[in-house]
Amino acid sequence: MAPAAAGERSLKETPTWAVAIACAVFILISIIIEQAIHALGKWFQKRNKKAMLEALEKIKAELMLLGFISLLLTVGTRYLPKICIPEKYGNTMLPCELESKYKEDGGGKDDGKNKGGGGDGGDDNDRRRKLLEFAETMIWRRVLAPSGGDSSACSEGKVPLISPSGMHQLHIFIFVLAVFHVVYSVITMALAQAKMKKWKAWESETSSLEYQFTNDPSRFRFIRQTSFIKRHSGFSTMPGIRWIVAFFRQFFGSVTKVDYLTMRHGFINAHFAPNSKFDFHKYIKRSMEDDFKVVVGISIPLWIFAVVFLVLNVHQWHTFTWLSLAPLVILLVVGTKLELIIMEMAQEMHDRTTVVKGAPVVEPSNKFFWFNRPEWILLLIHFTLFQNAFQMAYFLWTSLEFGFTSCFHENLPLILTRVFLGVALQILCSYITFPLYALITQMGSHMKKAI
Known part of the structure; x- marks a missing residue:
């Protein structure tokens, strides 16, 4: 098994009382929500509001569907990142500009500055801002990365279908x-x-x-x-x-x-x-x-x-x-x-x-x-x-x-x-x-x- 990332502890290294408290909180919240929905259903039934009772049942069905989607996403987090696609396809139709361009733009401008012997102060600030944003993004991705890391999942020239x-x-x-x-x-x-x-x-x-x-x-x-x-x-x-x-x-x-x-x-x-x-x-x-x-x-x-x-x-x-x-x-x-x-x-x-x-x-x-x-x-x-x-x-x-x-x-x-x-x-x-x-x-x- 791959070692855990720096600063991350698995359950075998977590105190049992911490695990128990976390489980108890989630269970308690779930029971409160379930009992509230059940009480609301009884109130609708007592007032003979059949349509609202059916609407409540539809909400419960949607919550169950949400639970299945949540379960599938949780399970998929382990397997979907292992599906690799060519990098040229992974960098198309992005909701935001590709972050690696920030790094490339910053490097290019630095070269121009060295060759020209000077540069505009606004451009320097812009380069620094973009480099800082890129660095923060890479650090945040490293924190969220799984135990094995994303880098070993795909070979060079390929990227995961979707990251963890x-x-x-x-x-x-x-x-x-x-x-x-x-x-x-x-x-x-x-x-x-x-x-x-x-x-x-x-x-x-x-x-x-x-x-x-x-x-x-x-x-x-x-x-x-x-x-x-x-x-x-x-x-x-x-x-x-x-x-x-x-x-x-x-x-x-x-x-x-x-x-x-x-x-x-x-x-x-x-x-x-x-x-x-x-x-x-x-x-x-x-x-x-x-x-x-x-x-x-x-x-x-x-x-x-x-x-x-x-x-x-x-x-x-x-x-x-x-x-x-x-x-x-x-x-x-x-x-x-x-x-x-x-x-x-x-x-x-x-x-x-x-x-x-x-x-x-x-x-x-x-x-x-x-x-x-x-x-x-x-x-x-x-x-x-x-x-x-x-x-x-x-x-x-x-x-x-x-x-x-x-x-x-x-x-x-x-x-x-x-x-x-x-x-x-x-x-x-x-x-x-x-x-x-x-x-x-x-x-x-x-x-x-x-x-």
């Missing part, structure tokens, strides 16, 4: 990604339910005498006199202009009381007897919990996206910059489309009749959605949340592992701007877009199974 330190860093990244996605999903659900508390007050108003008088079935009104048509008519119906109106409306009053009550009345009129006492707010809440089961999961396509991103994250390709705009663009387009659906329902009602009896009635239909599929909007929201969590996890991982002065943060103001946009996007999706989707998606042709 790289395996360790990849291990941490996958863990951070999984944790961020679950935390982001929980934040999304919490903020969405906070937004929907306002709707509960509107639902309670439907039992009041004032609401029943205002929407008396025997009362006739011109359709243009109703509050719903007034809100979604006029200047906002012009082609092109309505997209601009819908875009800004998602930020300011995305769902008003008249929108909620009109869609509630249309939903009940389409699926139940008129004037039914159906609790539309409770139905939306349960429907959103069903959708949360989808949002909290990491599907195979999302894992494929994560792998593709890691492949394309090459130095000077600026892949991260372009992909960071994708979730924001997708979310804004989705929010605009949802607002357009309300406007299109109002326009259809206005074109269908001039007089309304009682409350105005919208007709739910899949034709208002892209390709007649309301569920596709949820897939876009799911992808947006995962991609945002991926980028935030990547930022945190690179900051902790390599520091703010690494090549991953060459343009720190741009990086911080993307982080700010990521936080804003999470709030926008959780507090505006996801609740708006939960309401508008009920305007499809079919009821959800949450009933």
